[in-house]
Amino acid sequence: MQFETLAGMTLVGANQGTDDTLDSDPSGDGKVAVTVVSGVGNQTVDAGVVPAKLGDYVWLDTNGDGKQDAGEPPVAGxxxxxxxxxxxxxxDVAGNAVTTLTDAAGKYQFVVLPGEYSVKFTLPTGAAFTQAAQGTAEQDSNADTTTGSxxxxxxxxxxxxxxxxxxxARHALAVWC
Known part of the structure; x- marks a missing residue:
């Protein structure tokens, strides 16, 4: 038997647990030997994919420059x-949109299958985003000021x-905080 992976996907290491713990069976080439016996099912052959992570930070841009500066606070919720x-x-499997909330440190993260993704920030009524793309990738705001995506x-x-x-943007926050 051979498991096929999509571009960019890597299988986890084979046989790192027991069949009861849902270990991944195939080696790096996706192949696993399976003995088939007539009338007997085998529910122990499975494969795991190494996930990817996506996320970061929401903050209050107190000086309105579009960059994360020292002393500017995180925004939770x-x-x-x-x-x-x-x-x-x-x-998700129940048909609900996958969402999360920023934590007390303003952080959020998604663990995902390899692929192409974006995120959309939803702000409370009256809030606004600061200007985008003003600093380095690690320090700028990436949210479109109109859509939040x-x-x-x-x-x-x-x-x-x-x-x-x-x-x-600080000027818009007085409406809701």
Whole structure:
């Protein structure tokens, strides 16, 4: 039997557990030997894919320069939605949009299959985004000031992109904080 992987996907190491713990069976080439016995099922052959990570930070841009500066505080409780390469919400197995909230440190993260993704930040009524693309990839705001969505990024197995940030404009915050 051979498992095929999509471009950018890497299988996890083979046989790192037992069949009861849902270990991954194939080697790096995706092949696994299986003995088939008539009338007997085998529910122990499976494969794991090395995930990718996507995320980062939402902060209050107190000086309005579009860059994360020392002393500018994180913003907790902002909803962040995971979008596919077409900009549509990624759905979980129950058909719900995959979202998360920024934590007390303003951080968020998604663990995903390799692929192309973007995120969309949803702000409370009256809030606004600061200007985008004003600093380095690690320090700028990536949220489109109108839609709240970022450009898409492509992630391979094991990759981590922790640069999709959103800065909130201070002048708009007085309405909701």
């Amino acid at each position: 902002i909803t962040v939605a995971l979008l596919d390469k077409a900009g549509a919400p990624v759905l 970022t450009a898409s990024v492509t992630l391979a197995s094991g990759a981590s992109d922790q640069t999709l940030d959103a800065g909130l």
